[in-house]
Amino acid sequence: LRGAAGPGPGVLLSTPIFYANAPPHIGHLYSALLADALHRHRRLRGAAPGRLSTGTDEHGLKIQQAAVAAGVSPPQLCAQVSGLFRQALTQAAVSFTDFIRTSEPRHQRAVQHFWAALQDRGALYKGSYEGWYCTPEECFLPESQLADRRDTQGRMCKVSLETGHQVHWTKEENYMFRLSEFQEPLQKWLRDNPRVISPVPFYQQVLHWLEEDLPDLSVSRERSRLQWGIPVPSDPTQTIYVWVDALVNYLSVVGYPETHSEWWPAAHHVVGKDILKFHAVYWPALLMAAGLAPPERICVHSHWTVHGQKMSKSLGNVIDPVSCFGKYTVDGFRYFLLRQGVPERDCDYYDEKVVKLVNSELADALGGLLNRSTALSINPSNTYPCFSESCFPKISDYDGTQALSRASSEDYELVASVASLPLQVASHFEGFQIYKALECIALCVRETNGFFQRHKPWKLDRKDPAEKLWLDTIIHITLECLRVYGTLLQPVIPNIADKLLSRLSVEPEERSLLNLTFLPRYNGKPCPFEGRQLGPDTGILFHRLEKSRQSQM
Ligand code: ME8
Numbered sequence: 001l002r003g004a005a006g007p008g009p010g011v012l013l014s015t016p017i018f019y020a021n022a023p024p025h026i027g028h029l030y031s032a033l034l035a036d037a038l039h040r041h042r043r044l045r046g047a048a049p050g051r052l053s054t055g056t057d058e059h060g061l062k063i064q065q066a067a068v069a070a071g072v073s074p075p076q077l078c079a080q081v082s083g084l085f086r087q088a089l090t091q092a093a094v095s096f097t098d099f100i101r102t103s104e105p106r107h108q109r110a111v112q113h114f115w116a117a118l119q120d121r122g123a124l125y126k127g128s129y130e131g132w133y134c135t136p137e138e139c140f141l142p143e144s145q146l147a148d149r150r151d152t153q154g155r156m157c158k159v160s161l162e163t164g165h166q167v168h169w170t171k172e173e174n175y176m177f178r179l180s181e182f183q184e185p186l187q188k189w190l191r192d193n194p195r196v197i198s199p200v201p202f203y204q205q206v207l208h209w210l211e212e213d214l215p216d217l218s219v220s221r222e223r224s225r226l227q228w229g230i231p232v233p234s235d236p237t238q239t240i241y242v243w244v245d246a247l248v249n250y251l252s253v254v255g256y257p258e259t260h261s262e263w264w265p266a267a268h269h270v271v272g273k274d275i276l277k278f279h280a281v282y283w284p285a286l287l288m289a290a291g292l293a294p295p296e297r298i299c300v301h302s303h304w305t306v307h308g309q310k311m312s313k314s315l316g317n318v319i320d321p322v323s324c325f326g327k328y329t330v331d332g333f334r335y336f337l338l339r340q341g342v343p344e345r346d347c348d349y350y351d352e353k354v355v356k357l358v359n360s361e362l363a364d365a366l367g368g369l370l371n372r373s374t375a376l377s378i379n380p381s382n383t384y385p386c387f388s389e390s391c392f393p394k395i396s397d398y399d400g401t402q403a404l405s406r407a408s409s410e411d412y413e414l415v416a417s418v419a420s421l422p423l424q425v426a427s428h429f430e431g432f433q434i435y436k437a438l439e440c441i442a443l444c445v446r447e448t449n450g451f452f453q454r455h456k457p458w459k460l461d462r463k464d465p466a467e468k469l470w471l472d473t474i475i476h477i478t479l480e481c482l483r484v485y486g487t488l489l490q491p492v493i494p495n496i497a498d499k500l501l502s503r504l505s506v507e508p509e510e511r512s513l514l515n516l517t518f519l520p521r522y523n524g525k526p527c528p529f530e531g532r533q534l535g536p537d538t539g540i541l542f543h544r545l546e547k548s549r550q551s552q553m
Pocket of ligand 1: 026027028030031249271273
């Protein structure tokens with residue numbers, strides 16, 4: 001892992017590529033926002049320019065069947081749904097640099113080349129495969145992952161334990177990948193790179209899987225059963241398994257087989273826990289077999305449920321992100337998902353939770369603080385006021401004799417918390433704990449409100465020279481806190497952060513996370529903001545949401 005505080009080389013951050021069989025929902029958006037926040041954070045920290053890839057997974061039986069059900073051809077369905085994903089991610093301000101569709105010729109070429117590399121290196125063989133096949137999961141399942149149920153007509157059938165989908169006994173000639181030979185190399189890779197999968201419970205889960213038998217993997221399907229996919233290069237009777245096809249997208253975006261080595265293996269994949277095995281077992285094994293290194297990092301997150309239930313079309317409880325942007329604004333909804341989503345645990349969604357959180361933390365705490373500290377009634381000159389050392393002496397210099405000092409121990413605690421915040425936030429981002437970074441910032445915002453409230457600057461008399469010094473110092477400290485919060489929040493709420501920093505007259509080149517200093521005057525250094533005219537007042541930072549509110553934008 002690259003150092004928490006300093007810049008580093010550019011990396012390829014990726015979201016999963018989303019199935020083009022149904023429109024986006026908030027789970028997809030959550031994956032993309034996590035990757036986007038990491039990408040933006042790296043950029044603001046001064047890392048070499050990186051890439052953020054996303055896209056749509058367009059092949060396979062699932063898509064073929066969805067197209068039949070919709071009465072359109074697979075390419076028509078994919079073009080339409082892929083467009084919806086691109087639109088939703090663009091609207092969500094996901095700053096992707098690459099959007100890949102697996103139906104594109106560049107991807108087909110990469111997959112066929114990858115297949116040939118596997119074949120040339122002896123990693124594939126043809127075998128007859130028989131077993132229980134789960135179409136929605138696109139894989140064969142062992143007996144241990146099956147349960148007996150009755151179908152809608154009351155007949156006994158077998159279903160996948162994990163998803164409840166019915167499975168069918170299937171026999172076919174397939175190409176097999178020698179996955180079993182990679183058990184030890186995979187274990188060694190994980191042991192040598194203990195931070196490659198985060199959070200830790202998922203790393204342990206993968207190690208656990210690798211202690212069990214690792215059977216060879218079927219990596220093609222008979223063309224007669226699956227036409228919508230990429231043909232095996234040397235055998236047109238077979239279609240490449242959709243997961244091999246899909247995983248290679250991470251190489252196609254970096255120009256495999258020509259230019260990928262400029263990026264590979266500096267890849268950081270953000271994935272949901274449902275696709276962990278594909279990314280942490282199959283993908284590294286396939287890469288090793290093709291003569292490439294495994295990805296540098298896999299960041300795993302859990303799922304969103306809705307009112308305690310799994311989101312599903314049949315339950316009719318799928319939450320559409322675009323309607324949420326209308327209800328809560330793009331930044332409000334980004335903040336909610338990233339602040340409430342905990343990678344280790346499933347999170348439950350309901351509308352009231354969004355309203356409560358964004359009202360309290362964005363409208364009241366952050367917006368209220370900006371509003372109060374920039375009010376013309378206490379800051380009539382609309383400038384970044386001066387800090388006075390005599391009012392707020394360095395804690396190490398303070399001996400109780402400084403007559404002007406009114407700073408309390410709580411004030412010193414606040415200053416210490418905010419000074420350490422940038423490093424804390426960086427290390428939470430680095431550890432894929434974005435929600436913790438936001439929790440720390442929210443706590444500091446609350447403490448800054450306490451600071452402001454405690455000293456009641458509106459009661460101070462600006463005409464009294466001693467009181468004016470103290471009044472200016474209070475406002476200076478508050479604006480410095482807000483500047484740090486605005487800077488740190490850029491990867492999560494880019495529009496609000498921009499509004500906040502513009503109001504504080506922080507120039508674009510002063511918004512980097514690299515060398516973000518807080519309260520330089522407290523440390524005896526010049527403050528470039530002191531005396532600066534504040535930016536124009538462009539209104540309330542974030543409007544409070546009404547419970548039943550339909551649209552704010
Ligand atoms: O699995 N909560 O695509 P997909 C949180 N095409 N995240 C969720 C979620 C939920 N309820 N539901 C989905 C695929 N996701 C494959 C991926 S990658 C080479 C191929 C997120 O559209 C989660 O990250 O079913 C999941 O892995 C991803 O969306 C893609 O889901």
